[in-house]
Amino acid sequence: MGMASRAGRAPGVTIGDVAAAAQVSRSTVSRAFTRPQLLSQETVEHVRAVAVRLGYVGNQAARALSTGRFGNIAVVVPDIANPFFPPLVRSLQLAAETADLAVFLGDSDESAEREAKLIARLAPQVEGFVLASPRLSEELIRELAATRPVVLVNRDLDGISRVLIDSSGGMTEAVLLLKKLGHKRLAYLAGPRDSWSDQQRREVLTQTSAKAGLTVEIVEVGRPTYAAGRDSVSAVVRSGATAAIAFDDVVSQGVLAGLEVRGISVPTDFSLVGCDDTLAALTTPALTSVSAGAATAGTAAAKLLVNLLEATEPSAECVTIATHLVTRATTAAAPKSTP
Amino acid sequence: MGMASRAGRAPGVTIGDVAAAAQVSRSTVSRAFTRPQLLSQETVEHVRAVAVRLGYVGNQAARALSTGRFGNIAVVVPDIANPFFPPLVRSLQLAAETADLAVFLGDSDESAEREAKLIARLAPQVEGFVLASPRLSEELIRELAATRPVVLVNRDLDGISRVLIDSSGGMTEAVLLLKKLGHKRLAYLAGPRDSWSDQQRREVLTQTSAKAGLTVEIVEVGRPTYAAGRDSVSAVVRSGATAAIAFDDVVSQGVLAGLEVRGISVPTDFSLVGCDDTLAALTTPALTSVSAGAATAGTAAAKLLVNLLEATEPSAECVTIATHLVTRATTAAAPKSTP
DNA sequence: GTAGAGGGTGCAACCGGTTGCATGGAGCCT
DNA sequence: AGGCTCCATGCAACCGGTTGCACCCTCTAC
Numbered sequence A, B: 001m002g003m004a005s006r007a008g009r010a011p012g013v014t015i016g017d018v019a020a021a022a023q024v025s026r027s028t029v030s031r032a033f034t035r036p037q038l039l040s041q042e043t044v045e046h047v048r049a050v051a052v053r054l055g056y057v058g059n060q061a062a063r064a065l066s067t068g069r070f071g072n073i074a075v076v077v078p079d080i081a082n083p084f085f086p087p088l089v090r091s092l093q094l095a096a097e098t099a100d101l102a103v104f105l106g107d108s109d110e111s112a113e114r115e116a117k118l119i120a121r122l123a124p125q126v127e128g129f130v131l132a133s134p135r136l137s138e139e140l141i142r143e144l145a146a147t148r149p150v151v152l153v154n155r156d157l158d159g160i161s162r163v164l165i166d167s168s169g170g171m172t173e174a175v176l177l178l179k180k181l182g183h184k185r186l187a188y189l190a191g192p193r194d195s196w197s198d199q200q201r202r203e204v205l206t207q208t209s210a211k212a213g214l215t216v217e218i219v220e221v222g223r224p225t226y227a228a229g230r231d232s233v234s235a236v237v238r239s240g241a242t243a244a245i246a247f248d249d250v251v252s253q254g255v256l257a258g259l260e261v262r263g264i265s266v267p268t269d270f271s272l273v274g275c276d277d278t279l280a281a282l283t284t285p286a287l288t289s290v291s292a293g294a295a296t297a298g299t300a301a302a303k304l305l306v307n308l309l310e311a312t313e314p315s316a317e318c319v320t321i322a323t324h325l326v327t328r329a330t331t332a333a334a335p336k337s338t339p
Numbered sequence C: 001g002t003a004g005a006g007g008g009t010g011c012a013a014c015c016g017g018t019t020g021c022a023t024g025g026a027g028c029c030t
Numbered sequence D: 001a002g003g004c005t006c007c008a009t010g011c012a013a014c015c016g017g018t019t020g021c022a023c024c025c026t027c028t029a030c
Helices: A015-022 A026-034 A041-054 A060-067 A085-098 A112-125 A138-147 A168-180 A196-212 A226-231 A233-238 A249-261 A294-310 B015-022 B026-034 B041-054 B060-067 B085-098 B112-125 B138-147 B168-180 B196-212 B226-239 B249-261 B294-310
Strands: A072-077 A102-107 A128-132 A150-153 A161-166 A185-190 A215-220 A243-246 A271-276 A288-291 A318-322 B072-077 B102-107 B128-132 B150-153 B161-166 B185-190 B215-220 B243-246 B271-276 B288-291 B318-322
Touching: A015 A026, A015 A041, A026 A041, A060 B060, A060 B112, A072 A085, A072 A112, A085 A102, A085 A128, A085 A294, A085 B085, A085 B102, A102 A112, A102 B085, A102 B112, A112 A128, A112 A138, A112 B060, A112 B102, A128 A294, A138 A150, A150 A294, A161 A196, A161 A294, A168 A196, A168 A243, A168 A271, A168 A288, A185 A196, A196 A215, A215 A233, A226 A233, A226 A249, A233 A249, A243 A249, A249 A271, A294 A318, B015 B026, B015 B041, B026 B041, B072 B085, B072 B112, B085 B102, B085 B128, B085 B294, B102 B112, B112 B128, B112 B138, B128 B294, B138 B150, B150 B294, B161 B196, B161 B294, B168 B196, B168 B243, B168 B271, B168 B288, B185 B196, B185 B226, B196 B215, B215 B226, B226 B249, B243 B249, B249 B271, B294 B318
Parallel strands: A072 A102, A072 A128, A128 A150, A150 A161, A161 A318, A185 A215, A185 A243, A243 A271, A271 A288, B072 B102, B072 B128, B128 B150, B150 B161, B161 B318, B185 B215, B185 B243, B243 B271, B271 B288
Antiparallel strands: A102 B102
């Protein structure tokens, strides 16, 4: 394919070079790409042919300078190493590519402060943001959204476009399944408090459980990692629960490991449900989990942002992605009596 | 923190505004930030104070236009959803942040052609590239490297800076371990042919095995995915091998699943070794794997690139990251006889 | 044959910074 | 006092595109 044989700066094929080679003015070259309707069919083709021959690639920075449009967007995530995000980022970037947008990636390391810094750094060169599970305060998000298009993922702020993975469906199914299996006491291994997903899951879980007549113990895990999940097992056991629902699959993995160490076998002695379905098929036993469709969310977020960028006036859309329970091998009937 | 309260374009505080407010020329404002040594202490402070008051944020695009320096770098990976890459990207971006560089992410979807397109798209607005496991032809990579700083990860091209995760150490250990455990016939589940890592592993494996008097069957897996690994199990079994080494942990996971389906238990009936150690602790049984240190590689790549950017003349450094075998629960003595 | 319309193109200014060179003033030396 | 440096600052050109406006040419209508 040849990636623009002289994309470099040293030789740097500019619009002027193309103009000279095509024997037209710089304006004409510019228009051949941005407003072909204004030129004769003939000229457009000629100029484009010359441009290809020289390996001309428009300089975004220069374009941005005069138009104010950069052709870049940014996606900010709290932790790209968390398996929920890569598929999201991946589909987002693929979709962005279709709209000829390049993607900046920011990893805030779960810190609101670093998130703010990243955004400030990126802001002057992007047209819009996708903030996935932002830890930022509502105020700062609104401030940002006032200045440029923003799409949120898993954060519910009225008046700002957002994609929400609605865990309530899958969560409710999970509670009902566990009830049907005879469990009475559940534990919820809760994630970061400033995560909207966690708040939603917490709420749905407590409400549904109450309605179903089950008690639910909340165990704070903090940063959702394998180690944190593993180390929370003692608290879970202490609570007397016979089944647990974890904030995400990574935590579930940790719990699985912690349970094994303690000789508690899953699902015979204890049932476990994960969230996000990011690893599900990969664990042993295969994890029952609430589906999430991170990839779908990524594509949706990209679409929303593109809409926003093309729209003449600001608007806000909210896309909800439904979830359901994927039942696998970590859920079974409650043990007759607590050992 | 306040993230530059008027980063938006609408008000757009420019260098001219600051100049007017501070009663100096635009040049002076520019120099107050880029070359303060040239100005009097006094002027610098005055200008900066005014700038802060007005909420001035330098326009990267404009700066880039005249200096050719963007403050951006790009990292291109074949598949961000492959667990090897997120830690790498993460540490890379964190390190880049320290050097005040923003990071573009490109996902080539394992396609050399898309990789070339991405690079061409990004090239005009980045100062340098980190190409992780590039699928691109050597020729195109050299062409790119001739025009701007490039750091490769897991690709060994003389004269271009690179970070190599040298699997040979861990790979050799793996073969010796398997030999010691009494295995005679190994299988290698090979990854993408245009991956340097695969080539290296293939070679080390065949040579070491030959030396150790073991035979090794090569099973092509193609794109390294869970499904591909699972579906390759029949070929592995057919080969009569009693142990396998897989291109990476994701493939290993698939193999683990495929073996279970066939009722072949690990490690009693069959031993398995992964590579990259990305999931190792997360599987059941815990996977014996060749460590990789993707995060280390990311940091190293960032450092190399920063060096390159600061260097006055092009140079090439090669950082090698040693690996070793992490023995866990998927390797054991060979079964007495093939079942 | 001439005026009017309109499509295709070029000119030149502009976007917001950076930077080589010129300028002016202060300080120093003889 | 005159001449020379040197420091601080301003001027103006430039980076590589975009775009309002003017111009010219051709085609049509009277």
